Amino acid sequence: MNEDKELLRKYGKKNPYRTPEGYFDDFAGKLMQQLPDTAAPCTGQTPERLRTIDRIKPWCYMAAMFAGLLFSFRWIVGDAGTADLPTERVDLVSDMEEEDLEPLMDRLLMDDYTLYQYLTEADADLLLHE
Amino acid sequence: MKDYNEAETIRQLQTPQTQRKAFAEVVNRYSRPLYWQIRRMGPSHDDTNDLLQNTFIKAWSNLESFRSEARLSTWLYRIALNETLNFLNRQRAQQHLSIDDADASLANQLESDPYFDGDETQLRFEQAIRRLPEKQRMVFNLKYFQEMKYEEIADITGTSVGALKASYHLAVKKIEDFLMTTH
Numbered sequence: 001m002n003e004d005k006e007l008l009r010k011y012g013k014k015n016p017y018r019t020p021e022g023y024f025d026d027f028a029g030k031l032m033q034q035l036p037d038t039a040a041p042c043t044g045q046t047p048e049r050l051r052t053i054d055r056i057k058p059w060c061y062m063a064a065m066f067a068g069l070l071f072s073f074r075w076i077v078g079d080a081g082t083a084d085l086p087t088e089r090v091d092l093v094s095d096m097e098e099e100d101l102e103p104l105m106d107r108l109l110m111d112d113y114t115l116y117q118y119l120t121e122a123d124a125d126l127l128l129h130e
Numbered sequence: 131m132k133d134y135n136e137a138e139t140i141r142q143l144q145t146p147q148t149q150r151k152a153f154a155e156v157v158n159r160y161s162r163p164l165y166w167q168i169r170r171m172g173p174s175h176d177d178t179n180d181l182l183q184n185t186f187i188k189a190w191s192n193l194e195s196f197r198s199e200a201r202l203s204t205w206l207y208r209i210a211l212n213e214t215l216n217f218l219n220r221q222r223a224q225q226h227l228s229i230d231d232a233d234a235s236l237a238n239q240l241e242s243d244p245y246f247d248g249d250e251t252q253l254r255f256e257q258a259i260r261r262l263p264e265k266q267r268m269v270f271n272l273k274y275f276q277e278m279k280y281e282e283i284a285d286i287t288g289t290s291v292g293a294l295k296a297s298y299h300l301a302v303k304k305i306e307d308f309l310m311t312t313h
Contacts, residue, residue, distance in 0.1 A: 003302050004274060011255040013275055016248025017169055023179075024165075028157040031183055035153075035190050038146065 134159055140198050149193065156202065157186055163203075163276065164210045170271045171214045172236040172260055175245045181217055185210040204285045211268055211286065218264055236260045258308040262301050269294055270301040 134155075142152035164185060169178045188209050189196075196205055227235060240246055240256055248256060259267060269287070272278045273294075280291045280298075287294070 003299055007255075007274070007302060007305065011251065014248075014252065015166065015275075016246055016252040016256060017166070017243075018245050018247055019165070019175060020245070024162055027161050027182075028154060031157055031161075031186055032150075032154050034183070035150075035187065037150070 136202055140196075140202060143193060143196070144198070153190060153193075156189075156206075160203065160206050161186075164206060167207065167271060167276065168210055168214050170256075170259070170275065171211075171218065171264070171267060172239075173214065173217060174239070174243065177217065181210070181213050184213050188213070201282075201285070204282065207272075207286045215264055215268075234261060254309060254312060255305075258305040258312075261308060262304060266297050266301045266304075269297045270305075273298050 139152050139155060142148040143156070161182060165178060165182050168181050168185075169175070173181060185206065189206060196202070225235070238257075240253060240260065246253075246256075259270060262270060265287070269283060269289075272283050272286070273280070278286075280294050283289075283294050284291050289297075
């Protein structure tokens with residue numbers, strides 16, 4: 001319960017900071033002069049209400065971007081369902097021996113243990129900063 | 131200062147004819163505790179002054195959103211601490227500092243702070259507090275200096291009482307460890 005007893009005994013609660021002289025005497029008066037006459041809505045403090053067109057505009061841009069990307073991809077790659085891989089690429093992979101493929105796959109894939117280790121380390125790092 | 135009646139002040143804040151006068155009373159009453167709470171989080175006097183003004187300006191412009199069943203102090207502390215945390219995050223981003231480096235930088239700034247009058251012991255204590263992660267620092271200051279109950283802090287921070295107790299315990303331990311190693 002009294003976990004801070006030692007700190008209180010050694011350091012107490014004395015405030016080592018100070019303000020310029022008369023700071024608090026003037027603060028309320030100066031602040032009240034800055035405030036608009038009525039409380040709400042405050043000018044310049046709250047963002048203006050968005051019009052519907054402004055609200056949906058970003059979504060339209062995003063949809064257009066994705067559509068553009070999809071069409072570009074299809075144009076470059078062709079129809080994925082019907083197009084065949086170029087014969088030489090298929091031959092290249094199928095000609096490889098299993099012992100040559102394995103190291104390649106090892107480098108390309110992250111196994112469960114590595115993934116777990118990565119995630120727990122990332123998590124530990126986050127917790128340390130909490 | 132005359133006796134403060136929170137229920138009456140809230141009623142006056144909700145009436146257009148009396149709200150300005152009531153708000154001036156609120157500013158008078160809460161400017162000191164809010165100032166010290168912001169200041170102990172790390173900003174300089176000038177930045178604390180700006181943050182305190184922003185707190186009251188936001189409170190004034192959002193009076194309508196204040197629910198009278200909540201405590202006025204809780205609401206103001208919440209605005210002030212949000213403003214402060216946002217400020218510290220912005221400052222860290224502008225200086226391209228990591229969280230740890232930013233806390234260490236805040237602790238080092240104390241030595242050249244013209245409005246810090248503490249002796250060597252107080253300097254080390256305040257530096258230890260400034261090295262805490264921001265949210266832990268906030269909880270420590272509210273509990274240790276403002277002597278708030280965990281339930282009140284929970285209302286301000288939106289964190290459970292259990293988590294706050296753990297956070298405070300950890301903060302005290304970290305401060306003691308820092309003071310021990312720099313002794």
